[in-house]
Amino acid sequence: xxxxxxxxxxxxxxxxxxxxxxxxxxxxxxxxxxxxxxxxxxxxxxxxxxxxxxxxxxxxxxxxxxxxxxxxxxxxxxxxxxxxxxxxxxxxxxxxxxxxxxxxxxxxxxxxxxxxxxxxxxxxxxxxxxxxxxxxxxxxxxxxxxxxxxxxxxxxxxxxxxxxxxxxxxxxxxxxxxxxxxxxxxxxxxxxxxxxxxxxxxxxxxxxxxxxxxxxxxxxxxxxxxxxxxxxxxxxxxxxxxxxxxxxxxxxxxxxxxxxxxxxxxxxxxxxxxxxxxxxxxxxxxxxxxxxxxxxxxxxxxxxxxxxxxxxxxxxxxxxxxxxxxxxxxxxxxxxxxxxxxxxxxxxxxxxxxxxxxxxxxxxxxxxxxxxxxxxxxxxxxxxxxxxxxxxxxxxxxxxxxxxxxxxxxxxxxxxxxxxxxxxxxxxxxxxxxxxxxxxxxxxxxxxxxxxxxxxxxxxxxxxxxxxxxxxxxxxxxxxxxxxxxxxxxxxxxxxxxxxxxxxxxxxxxxxxxxxxxxxxxxxxxxxxxxxxxxxxxxxxxxxxxxxxxxxxxxxxxxxxxxxxxxxxxxxxxxxxxxxxxxxxxxxxxxxxxxxxxxxxxxxxxxxxxxxxxxxxxxxxxxxxxxxxxxxxxxxxxxxxxxxxxxxxxxxxxxxxxxxxxxxxxxxxxxxxxxxxxxxxxxxxxxxxxxxxxxxxxxxxxxxxxxxxxxxxxxxxxxxxxxxxxxxxxxxxxxxxxxxxxxxxxxxxx
Amino acid sequence: xxxxxxxxxxxxxxxxxxxxxxxxxxxxxxxxxxxxxxxxxxxxxxxxxxxxxxxxxxxxxxxxxxxxxxxxxxxxxxxxxxxxxxxxxxxxxxxxxxxxxx
Numbered sequence: 001x002x003x004x005x006x007x008x009x010x011x012x013x014x015x016x017x018x019x020x021x022x023x024x025x026x027x028x029x030x031x032x033x034x035x036x037x038x039x040x041x042x043x044x045x046x047x048x049x050x051x052x053x054x055x056x057x058x059x060x061x062x063x064x065x066x067x068x069x070x071x072x073x074x075x076x077x078x079x080x081x082x083x084x085x086x087x088x089x090x091x092x093x094x095x096x097x098x099x100x101x102x103x104x105x106x107x108x109x110x111x112x113x114x115x116x117x118x119x120x121x122x123x124x125x126x127x128x129x130x131x132x133x134x135x136x137x138x139x140x141x142x143x144x145x146x147x148x149x150x151x152x153x154x155x156x157x158x159x160x161x162x163x164x165x166x167x168x169x170x171x172x173x174x175x176x177x178x179x180x181x182x183x184x185x186x187x188x189x190x191x192x193x194x195x196x197x198x199x200x201x202x203x204x205x206x207x208x209x210x211x212x213x214x215x216x217x218x219x220x221x222x223x224x225x226x227x228x229x230x231x232x233x234x235x236x237x238x239x240x241x242x243x244x245x246x247x248x249x250x251x252x253x254x255x256x257x258x259x260x261x262x263x264x265x266x267x268x269x270x271x272x273x274x275x276x277x278x279x280x281x282x283x284x285x286x287x288x289x290x291x292x293x294x295x296x297x298x299x300x301x302x303x304x305x306x307x308x309x310x311x312x313x314x315x316x317x318x319x320x321x322x323x324x325x326x327x328x329x330x331x332x333x334x335x336x337x338x339x340x341x342x343x344x345x346x347x348x349x350x351x352x353x354x355x356x357x358x359x360x361x362x363x364x365x366x367x368x369x370x371x372x373x374x375x376x377x378x379x380x381x382x383x384x385x386x387x388x389x390x391x392x393x394x395x396x397x398x399x400x401x402x403x404x405x406x407x408x409x410x411x412x413x414x415x416x417x418x419x420x421x422x423x424x425x426x427x428x429x430x431x432x433x434x435x436x437x438x439x440x441x442x443x444x445x446x447x448x449x450x451x452x453x454x455x456x457x458x459x460x461x462x463x464x465x466x467x468x469x470x471x472x473x474x475x476x477x478x479x480x481x482x483x484x485x486x487x488x489x490x491x492x493x494x495x496x497x498x499x500x501x502x503x504x505x506x507x508x509x510x511x512x513x514x515x516x517x518x519x520x521x522x523x524x525x526x527x528x529x530x531x532x533x534x535x536x537x538x539x540x541x542x543x544x545x546x547x548x549x550x551x552x553x554x555x556x557x558x559x560x561x562x563x564x565x566x567x568x569x570x571x572x573x574x575x576x577x578x579x580x581x582x583x584x585x586x587x588x589x590x591x592x593x594x595x596x597x598x599x600x601x602x603x604x605x606x607x608x609x610x611x612x613x614x615x616x617x618x619x620x621x622x623x624x625x626x627x628x629x630x631x632x633x634x635x636x637x638x639x640x641x642x643x644x645x646x647x648x649x650x651x652x653x654x655x656x657x658x659x660x661x662x663x664x665x666x667x668x669x670x671x672x673x674x675x676x677x678x679x680x681x682x683x684x685x686x687x688x689x690x691x692x693x694x695x696x697x698x699x700x701x702x703x704x705x706x707x708x709x710x711x712x713x714x715x716x717x718x719x720x721x722x723x724x725x726x727x728x729x730x731x732x733x734x735x736x737x738x739x740x741x742x743x744x745x746x747x748x749x750x
Numbered sequence: 751x752x753x754x755x756x757x758x759x760x761x762x763x764x765x766x767x768x769x770x771x772x773x774x775x776x777x778x779x780x781x782x783x784x785x786x787x788x789x790x791x792x793x794x795x796x797x798x799x800x801x802x803x804x805x806x807x808x809x810x811x812x813x814x815x816x817x818x819x820x821x822x823x824x825x826x827x828x829x830x831x832x833x834x835x836x837x838x839x840x841x842x843x844x845x846x847x848x849x850x851x852x
Contacts, residue, residue: 063790066794068794095783097781097783097784097787098783098786098787101787247756250795251755251756251791251795254755254791255754255755255756258754258755258784258787258788261784262784265781277776278772280772281772281773284770288770384822387768387822388768388770391767391768392767392768395767400826401767401768402801402824402826494826494827494829495762495763495765495766495767495768495769495826495827496765496768496769496801496824496825496826496827497762497765497768497769497770497771497774497789497824497825497826498768498769498770498771498822498823498824498825499770499771499822499823499824499825500770500771500772500822501822
């Protein structure tokens with residue numbers, strides 16, 4: 001004899017394997033649609049259990065039966081209105097606390113419930129042992145079945161439990177919420193039971209509890225049905241409980257459920273305590289220590305910049321050698337073959353495009369190594385700690401540690417850093433953080449530091465770069481402090497709790513992908529913005545100030561339009577030690593994009609270097625060129641290995657009194673030797689002190705056009721103008737202080 | 751006895767700076783997953799705010815933005831209505847994708 005059809009609802013949190021249980025129960029007998037009037041997917045299926053036709057309804061994944069989301073309302077309404085014969089609560093055995101909250105609420109509805117303890121194999125592999133019998137007892141005798149849905153384990157037992165549950169005497173779970181709340185529940189329950197319609201539609205105790213929990217959806221529904229007096233009574237009850245217990249009933253009721261869950265889990269589950277310190281926790285005791293945290297952060301950044309400047313140097317030299325050597329020679333030969341040798345077209349391609357674009361592409365290895373270093377810190381879990389550690393520092397300037405997150409992004413690019421300030425809810429914090437983000441030296445400025453570092457400081461280039469980054473952070477902090485004192489006076493920032501991920505071994509593929517994607521933008525800009533600027537600068541260098549067509553491309557650079565305009569502005573920078581038209585012109589074009597500084601320098605200084613280079617040039621064959629490229633590549637690989645090895649002695653040598661020897665794979669001084677034309681010209685054009693002042697100016701002066709547009713978009717034109725003015729002034733003042741101060745102290749002036 | 755919801759909120763209020771979730775769980779003698787649930791309760795109640803776990807969630811080009819760091823989830827106290835910007839990142843209007851890389 002076929003029994004009555006039975007409806008079984010599958011309920012559970014999202015991602016607990018509910019669908020795998022549904023599929024295992026129903027096989028191919030499924031129908032997928034939407035819940036009426038909602039875009040939430042509804043899945044229904046059928047199965048025959050002991051000859052009885054059973055409809056299985058897969059409810060949307062929810063964390064509770066409150067009315068916080070569409071999914072929760074759908075799940076609750078189905079259980080309340082459709083009254084399924086049985087609710088199978090699918091729970092993730094490895095996350096019982098979170099999952100049992102929903103179970104607790106379903107039990108309070110008074111329907112027959114079966115708990116499917118899914119993914120129990122995963123829980124066991126994590127050392128979580130669950131005593132099913134004890135858990136069942138704790139849950140008021142509710143059947144608890146261990147399942148592994150994707151392997152079909154426990155499905156037959158679950159089917160048998162469904163059959164049994166129909167006939168079993170059910171005992172609605174009743175949590176005792178304490179005398180005060182229970183008294184109010186009793187009063188409300190009595191009123192609900194007195195109304196036949198309500199009593200038929202809802203379990204009276206459940207509705208009373210929900211009213212005390214201030215369930216907005218239910219209250220609105222009751223008011224629509226004309227039960228305002230009941231809702232009013234509930235409000236009065238809430239006020240009485242709050243006055244009596246000092247907390248609102250919703251919080252107290254939720255607390256009681258958590259206590260119930262805590263007791264159930266405590267009685268039935270054995271597992272390695274999550275409260276014990278993990279290796280990550282132990283590491284964090286040092287890495288995020290209130291005293292050591294910041295020095296460790298600085299040490300790691302120092303290592304990253306040593307790594308960036310020194311380890312990338314052999315490959316920078318190699319790419320530079322290839323671009324200025326074989327590629328320039330092949331292009332010249334090709335142009336000669338087509339009969340345009342010694343024409344303006346040859347000059348445009350060699351002095352404009354190759355010098356400009358090629359000069360920027362030389363620094364691709366620098367960016368790759370920078371993003372490798374940052375990627376390793378990020379993927380290991382350290383970057384998350386940086387904001388945590390820097391919270392104490394940020395509080396000094398009245399900002400939240402969270403503000404450090406956009407600033408960290410600023411080390412890559414200022415544009416997303418400005419937009420990232422949107423995560424700060426306070427307008428003051430947003431504006432200040434956006435303002436300070438421009439002092440975080442972006443990746444595009446790095447090539448300038450590298451080229452000056454290599455030209456003037458050799459193996460100590462990493463120290464110069466690290467110093468510049470620190471200076472940027474320092475200026476940002478001082479600016480923040482001034483803004484806090486002068487512009488904003490408000491309450492100290494709120495504390496925050498951060499979910500620190502465990503430390504882990506960085507994944508090579510993830511780090512590699514980040515390296516390339518972050519560097520790709522730099523390469524793309526070389527062929528777009530830099531290419532356009534290189535052509536424009538070449539044109540301005542070729543056009544004479546007199547605009548006499550006869551002098552086109554033959555004019556002396558300083559008499560060109562570019563030279564004249566730059567020369568007129570140059571005296572402004574004389575107090576900072578770099579009042580030449582070449583340096584000034586490079587700074588002006590850097591306002592477009594910071595990479596353009598290097599391309600401009602390659603163009604303006606290359607003109608001076610041309611005569612030197614042409615004198616030493618000897619014709620080579622294609623085969624000789626390729627042999628030279630391969631040989632220099634091999635040398636770059638060996639030197640890179642050497643520089644990686646040397647990170648250890650250089651780091652240890654920071655400690656006073658220790659002087660570990662550095663590796664020298666190819667003979668003394670080979671690693672630090674740099675013969676690029678630009679470096680040579682820079683050492684002639686700048687003194688070491690002027691070079692430092694120039695890099696300080698680059699660090700601090702106006703951001704690129706894209707970053708300026710982002711500032712305007714986020715904070716308006718006025719704030720953007722303040723920012724441009726402030727950065728221009730602070731950069732000039734800082735560069736002058738460095739140069740004049742150095743002269744006074746008698747360092748690096750010649 | 752394990753800490754109550756109110757004690758969790760009080761603990762937040764008593765902090766003077768950043769604190770990690772695992773440290774707070776140890777201080778309150780709660781399993782981290784239970785503490786997480788309790789924090790979620792206060793987030794729903796509007797007493798705590800969850801800050802985006804990615805700093806550029808509001809940028810329409812964030813999916814492909816190489817400069818977005820995978821940042822940790824941050825919770826903070828809500829003491830006053832936000833002046834301008836989002837309490838939940840998803841609610842705020844998207845900004846144009848950065849011109850530099852899109």
